[in-house]
Amino acid sequence: MLKIRRLRAGYGPVNVLFDVDLEASAGMCVGVLGPNGAGKTTLLRAISGFLRPSAGEVELEGHPITRCPPHEIVRRGLSQVLQGRQVLGPMSVRDNLLLGGHLTFARAGRASVTEALEEVYGLFPILKERAALQAGSLSGGEQQMLAIGRALMSRPRVLLLDEPSMGLAPLIVEQILDVLRTIKATGMTMLLIEQNPDFAFGLADRCCVLDSGHVIVAGETDALRDNAQMASLYLGSAH
Secondary structure, rough: EEEEEEEEEEOOOOOEEEEEEEEOOOOOOOEEEEOOOOOHHHHHHHHHHHOOOOOOEEEOOOOOOOOHHHHHHHHOOEEEEOOOOOOOOOOOOHHHHHHHHHHHHHOOHHHHHHHHHHHHHHHHHHHOOOOOOOHHHHOOHHHHHHHHHHOOOHHHHHHHEEOOOOOOOOOHHHHHHHHHHHHHHHOOEEEEEOOOOHHHHOOOOEEEEEEOOEEEEEEEEHHHHHOHHHHEEEOOOOO
């Protein structure tokens, strides 16, 4: 469903990612772990079209998207939940969600947008209760729910998640994790960026560790959960 081959990307003369290889089959969640500065967000920006890679390829369902603009990548079935939620605070909850569905409206019409909206409300009933409120008035956990719901409004087949547990209370983290498991059970393919290994291990089928722009270790989640080498690499004590 999503294939990344020898991807290199950075900012100006500074390279951040070095020959990254990743692959997520249909319905699979792949977790990418690593400390701050490892290149995790840069990886997502390169996949979703906000950053042009200097080398390598990104394929979505067998078709190259490396040089596509972000709106075209969304149109092709990939959507991203941004780090830090980044909801539009002055707009209502409902309008934030409808904004995420504008390509769905253009492609499939009003009925499809209404259906997508009801699906999001089914996943996050609190958003329906808060629909008329300004998004900026929501709690951090509710804003994260809104950010996920907004990404789902485009009816993606692949969902990129950039640290969805960041800054949230443990109880809210569990709620978010439960909803993502529900979404994954529908067949959604996911690429999950996380610093919290427990969150990643609770959702991902496979995980890898990104360190200084390199994939250092990768494998099935069950095999990596108690892997001493992975723990050492993740904590930055070995290379």
